[in-house]
Amino acid sequence: MLMILFKDALIFTFDENKPFKSGNILVKGDVIEHIYFEDKKINGYKEINCSGTVALPGFVDAHTHLIQSFGRGLMENMSLTQWLEHIWQYSLDPESSYYSTLLGAIEAIRTGTTTVCEMITECTAPDKVVQAIKNSYLRGVVSLAVSDFQEGEHTPLVSTDKAAERTKSFIEKYHNSSEGRITTKISPVGLPAVTIELLKISKSLADRYNVGLHLHACEGKIQTERSKERFKKSEIEVLYENGILQENTQLAHVIWVTKEDMLLLSKTKTSVVQCPSSNIKLIDGITPISDMMDIGINVALGCDGAASSSSYDMLIEGRLSSFLQKLDKQNADALSPMQVMKMLTINGAKAANLKNVGIIKPGWKADIVFIDIDQPHIYSPNPNALLANIIFSAKGSDVKMTVINGNIVYKDGEFLLFDAKEIFRRGEELLEKTTNKSSF
Numbered sequence: 415m416l417m418i419l420f421k422d423a424l425i426f427t428f429d430e431n432k433p434f435k436s437g438n439i440l441v442k443g444d445v446i447e448h449i450y451f452e453d454k455k456i457n458g459y460k461e462i463n464c465s466g467t468v469a470l471p472g473f474v475d476a477h478t479h480l481i482q483s484f485g486r487g488l489m490e491n492m493s494l495t496q497w498l499e500h501i502w503q504y505s506l507d508p509e510s511s512y513y514s515t516l517l518g519a520i521e522a523i524r525t526g527t528t529t530v531c532e533m534i535t536e537c538t539a540p541d542k543v544v545q546a547i548k549n550s551y552l553r554g555v556v557s558l559a560v561s562d563f564q565e566g567e568h569t570p571l572v573s574t575d576k577a578a579e580r581t582k583s584f585i586e587k588y589h590n591s592s593e594g595r596i597t598t599k600i601s602p603v604g605l606p607a608v609t610i611e612l613l614k615i616s617k618s619l620a621d622r623y624n625v626g627l628h629l630h631a632c633e634g635k636i637q638t639e640r641s642k643e644r645f646k647k648s649e650i651e652v653l654y655e656n657g658i659l660q661e662n663t664q665l666a667h668v669i670w671v672t673k674e675d676m677l678l679l680s681k682t683k684t685s686v687v688q689c690p691s692s693n694i695k696l697i698d699g700i701t702p703i704s705d706m707m708d709i710g711i712n713v714a715l716g717c718d719g720a721a722s723s724s725s726y727d728m729l730i731e732g733r734l735s736s737f738l739q740k741l742d743k744q745n746a747d748a749l750s751p752m753q754v755m756k757m758l759t760i761n762g763a764k765a766a767n768l769k770n771v772g773i774i775k776p777g778w779k780a781d782i783v784f785i786d787i788d789q790p791h792i793y794s795p796n797p798n799a800l801l802a803n804i805i806f807s808a809k810g811s812d813v814k815m816t817v818i819n820g821n822i823v824y825k826d827g828e829f830l831l832f833d834a835k836e837i838f839r840r841g842e843e844l845l846e847k848t849t850n851k852s853s854f
């Protein structure tokens with residue numbers, strides 16, 4: 415089994431007093447075998463010099479739609495209500511679905527993401543989306559979004575039975591595939607576009623297959639109010655009453671919630687995923703994550719789809735998340751760099767129900783990102799500034815190397831395991847095949 419020694423990096427420790435410690439990380443196969451803080455002679459490994467970098471646990475994008483990459487730039491300057499009508503009309507043929515997802519995957523890996531929780535919203539070719547994630551070497555928690563209730567004029571609809579059938583065969587096909595690198599969740603897309611019956615079926619399928627749930631919730635103010643009119647209670651209460659809230663459930667956005675709603679999330683150990691770029695751009699609002707964290711809710715971060723957020727760079731989401739809380743709470747102390755780092759890593763892994771992912775620790779999965787810190791916007795003569803400089807100043811383009819499941823997927827500007835440039839060569843050809851392109 416291949417052993418690699420990542421030598422002389424500043425390793426992130428999650429220790430408030432000493433967040434970085436200089437050392438060497440030995441990776442054997444897909445697992446971190448050992449961390450050496452002193453020089454030790456060991457044999458039979460390949461050595462990689464990592465001086466001038468920090469080693470962080472790979473970022474977990476806990477809510478995304480990589481498949482939307484080809485939609486980036488085509489649905490601009492719209493509110494969520496306007497945007498939803500456009501995104502539901504944006505459909506790609508199977509080959510374009512593959513390359514659109516791959517394009518998103520390339521950006522994610524290039525900017526330090528090692529896990530994506532991909533909710534597949536365009537259902538014409540879900541197999542191609544999973545195939546692209548698999549071929550990109552990302553760790554994927556994939557789910558098929560289904561809707562059986564007419565939310566807007568263009569909501570893609572299937573019957574409740576069909577939605578259940580599609581979900582079932584998707585899980586049977588992909589759960590724990592690609593040597594465990596791909597797992598699945600169940601995604602009734604979100605309450606405005608699903609029936610109670612589908613919620614109940616989703617819960618029973620989740621129990622039957624022992625997989626989690628991944629939904630949108632309380633995203634737009636108008637949509638959340640409409641749900642309240644329809645059910646005569648809040649979205650969170652409806653999800654709670656139908657057994658959807660549980661430890662293995664992640665809810666994206668969760669902006670328009672009351673104190674009582676938040677207590678239900680806390681009580682059921684449901685995870686929340688904030689998507690700052692998307693929420694700002696579509697003028698959704700601000701997830702009250704400081705209040706949520708105060709009552710013990712696990713909060714992670716997601717990039718959402720590039721057709722709304724314009725980016726798959728998790729460091730942007732981390733920085734915006736902190737800045738939003740400081741402004742919203744009128745408290746400059748809100749959401750520290752350490753809290754943001756947890757949201758980017760271990761909290762995301764927890765939301766995605768991934769065991770042994772999210773910390774650089776012996777026995778844990780070798781998902782590691784190395785960031786070049788010898789740069790004017792990160793460097794400080796005082797080591798105490800390093801964590802703040804990474805969270806508030808570093809960019810995804812500062813990532814020097816991305817290791818996923820023990821594989822060096824990206825290093826020094828190159829993708830080592832697949833031909834990333836192919837996607838750009840095929841661009842125009844694929845545009846010809848993009849359906850509905852005339853509407854944009």
Ligand SMILES: [Zn+2]
Nearest residue numbers: 630666718719
């Ligand atoms: Zn979404």
